[in-house]
Amino acid sequence: MKKYRVWHPLGTVSVGQEHLNIISGDRIYVQDSNGKTYIDGLCGLWNMSLGYNNKKxxxxxxxxxxxxxxxxxxxxxxxxxxxxxxxxxxxxxxxxxxxxxxxxxxxxxxxxxxxxxxxxxxxxxxxxxxxxxxxxxxxxxxxxxxxxxxxxxxxxxxxxxxxxxxxxxxxxxxxxxxxxxxxxxxxxxxxxxxxxxxxxxxxxxxxxxxxxxxxxxxxxxxxxxxxxxxxxxxxxxxxxxxxxxxxxxxxxxxxxxxxxxxxxxxxxxxxxxxxxxxxxxxxxxxxxxxxxxxxxxxxxxxxxxxxxxxxxxxxxxxxxxxxQLEEDDRALVCYVEKMGEFLKSQLMESLMYHPNVYDIRGEGFMLAIDLVESKFSNEILQQNNLLAIVQMLKRNGLVTEACYNPGTTSSIIMFLAFIITQDEIKNVVNIIKKTLTRLT
Ligand SMILES: Cc1ncc(COP(=O)(O)O)c(C=O)c1O
Known part of the structure; x- marks a missing residue:
């Protein structure tokens, strides 16, 4: 077998072999070598704000x-x-x-x-x-x-x-x-x-x-x-x-x-x-x-x-x-503000009664879903459980990140691309809702 030579960021020497091989991207989506498409809810590493394949x-x-x-x-x-x-x-x-x-x-x-x-x-x-x-x-x-x-x-x-x-x-x-x-x-x-x-x-x-x-x-x-x-x-x-x-x-x-x-x-x-x-x-x-x-x-x-x-x-x-950010009186930046509120309200509505969801925080398209072990204890979700959820979300077609900050928060975090449509936001919320509902 061919040796795997890339040492991936934040990884031990063996991390990377199991990583998906991403071969193409368009707007908010990336595709792996098996042909599966994912919504990149992290915009690369929080940077691809105008999405993939931006012709300009x-x-x-x-x-x-x-x-x-x-x-x-x-x-x-x-x-x-x-x-x-x-x-x-x-x-x-x-x-x-x-x-x-x-x-x-x-x-x-x-x-x-x-x-x-x-x-x-x-x-x-x-x-x-x-x-x-x-x-x-x-x-x-x-x-x-x-x-x-x-x-x-x-x-x-x-x-x-x-x-x-x-x-x-x-x-x-x-x-x-x-x-x-x-x-x-x-x-x-x-x-x-x-x-x-x-x-x-x-x-x-x-x-x-x-x-x-x-x-x-x-x-x-x-x-x-x-x-x-x-x-x-x-x-x-x-x-x-x-x-x-x-x-x-x-x-x-x-x-x-x-x-x-x-x-x-x-x-x-x-x-x-x-x-x-x-x-x-x-x-x-x-x-x-x-x-x-x-x-x-x-x-x-x-x-x-x-x-x-x-x-x-x-x-x-x-x-x-x-x-592009400046076009039409900063229309895209205003869109992030407006749609960020929409995303937050959709998540609140869908997840408010979920026993592991404690809070939704963020501004614009920079957002955290704060998770707890249970609403009764309010103890932050254990790291392994959080990582498992983020893996499940990925399997369900949404890339997010686990943020575990001991004593402070255990959260799923998202950085959406500014060009995401309202329907695509609803889809993101749906994937999260379905994934978390399966947990209970
Ligand atoms: C607030 C902040 N400062 C600095 C950095 C480091 O940037 P880079 O990874 O490009 O070196 C990051 C990266 O995530 C960041 O979020």
């Missing part, structure tokens, strides 16, 4: 490939790359001054960490090195971004030492408060804790990185009121606020970016995934005027480089994606 993206990529496939940005510039930077600045907020292109979400966060520390070093704030992060957050798998990540620690075991000086703040989440909306009592406690810890650390705090909706930790939106207080504290204490919009950016939550919903202008915005609908590896970091001015005065370079940063072919795919 494919054509733009092809045109750019024919024009020039690579430009060394250390020596030259290129109009496609410049055009994308201008486009992103237009989409982001008025304080953004520069865009640095990266290849992944992890790299974007890596760079954000470097910028935070260098900014304070240039200002002579040598005591400011620490970076605040929120429990359960994920910012990537490179050393810096993994050090910033605060998810289940067993996955980190054996890889240390990590980067020092990340400070974990409590996750503003409470299992008693459903739909990710905290009661005013819970919110008061969370904000009080935030203020207290911030006050203790503020002189050493250089930056604060947040995942506005905790993704792999269970689709938990950080409360607007909490973020408003955090943003104010950051501004008052010269703490660089970073929004990690790698998963949430480019329309995923029904707005182009979540900071728009929060009416906060972060100092740095990290992007990737949906930036070019996942067609090619790409990320970006947006940097505001405040940071730009410090680098400008010092005349120091920003030491960061990866050979493929700002590849024009990846940028062309991003321009084609953004063009």
């Amino acid at each position: 993206i494919i054509n733009k990529i092809t045109e750019q490939l024919m024009e020039i496939p690579y430009v060394n940005l250390c020596e030259f510039t290129n109009s496609t790359v410049q055009e994308l930077a201008n486009k992103l600045i237009y989409l982001l907020h008025r304080d953004i001054e520069k865009i640095y292109f990266t290849c992944t979400g992890s790299e974007s966060n890596e760079l954000a960490i470097k910028i935070i520390r260098k900014y304070h070093a240039l200002k002579g704030n040598y005591g400011k090195k620490k970076i605040g992060v929120i429990a359960s957050s994920y910012h990537g798998s490179y050393y810096g971004s993994l050090s910033a990540s605060q998810f289940e620690s067993k996955n980190k075991s054996g890889y240390g030492p990590f980067l020092d000086d990340f400070i974990t703040f409590d996750l503003p989440f409470c299992r008693c408060c459903k739909s990710g909306v905290l009661s005013s009592e819970c919110l008061d406690v969370m904000i009080k804790n935030l203020k207290k810890q911030f006050e203790e650390e503020k002189d050493m705090l250089a930056g604060f990185i947040i995942e506005p909706i905790i993704g792999s930790g269970g689709i938990i939106p950080l409360p607007y009121e909490y973020l408003t207080v955090l943003s104010k504290l950051c501004t008052e204490n010269d703490v660089i606020l970073v929004y990690d919009e790698v998963a949430t950016g480019f329309g995923r939550t029904g707005k182009m970016f979540t900071f728009e919903k929060h009416k906060i202008n972060p100092d740095i915005v990290c992007m990737s995934k949906g930036i070019n609908s996942g067609y090619l590896p790409m990320g970006a970091v947006a940097i505001n005027k405040k940071i730009y001015e410090v680098f400008k005065v010092s005349s120091e370079a920003l030491f960061h480089l990866s050979t493929q940063n700002g590849n024009p072919v990846c940028c062309a795919a991003a321009l084609a994606t953004i063009e």
Whole structure:
């Protein structure tokens, strides 16, 4: 028998042999080598927001490939790359001054960490090195971004030492408060804790990185009121606020970016995934005027480089994606907002009385179905049971993901493509309903 040589992400050496061989994709569907079709309820890995076989993206990529496939940005510039930077600045907020292109979400966060520390070093704030992060957050798998990540620690075991000086703040989440909306009592406690810890650390705090909706930790939106207080504290204490919009950016939550919903202008915005609908590896970091001015005065370079940063072919795919998101007054992004509510209400209606369904959470097409062992105990569903459900859903033609965050949530999570129709949403809900009903 032929040896299986691919070492798949997050897998042990033997994982992968049993994986389905996906050979084609169209819109929200992927097909395996046995001819079976699945609804990709994860949009690839949360990135293929405009779906498979998007002709406008494919054509733009092809045109750019024919024009020039690579430009060394250390020596030259290129109009496609410049055009994308201008486009992103237009989409982001008025304080953004520069865009640095990266290849992944992890790299974007890596760079954000470097910028935070260098900014304070240039200002002579040598005591400011620490970076605040929120429990359960994920910012990537490179050393810096993994050090910033605060998810289940067993996955980190054996890889240390990590980067020092990340400070974990409590996750503003409470299992008693459903739909990710905290009661005013819970919110008061969370904000009080935030203020207290911030006050203790503020002189050493250089930056604060947040995942506005905790993704792999269970689709938990950080409360607007909490973020408003955090943003104010950051501004008052010269703490660089970073929004990690790698998963949430480019329309995923029904707005182009979540900071728009929060009416906060972060100092740095990290992007990737949906930036070019996942067609090619790409990320970006947006940097505001405040940071730009410090680098400008010092005349120091920003030491960061990866050979493929700002590849024009990846940028062309991003321009084609953004063009479609912007079309007709952002009709597609509005559709995500509207249909996200529709999906949530359909799931609520169909699953509300199911004994294992505790809650439905999320914004736009980023959603979690929170499961428990039973409604009487409200104990989160055991990991093996959750994995079995996700496997059953796959057998029934719907690809989803298991999110097991001990003590916090055990959830099925979904990231639907923006081009899904209302009937297809009903089909998704039907598959989930049928699969879960068979459990009881
Ligand atoms: C919020 C967030 N940040 C960063 C990352 C890392 O991005 P990448 O996998 O492209 O390195 C992810 C990936 O899931 C993410 O969800």
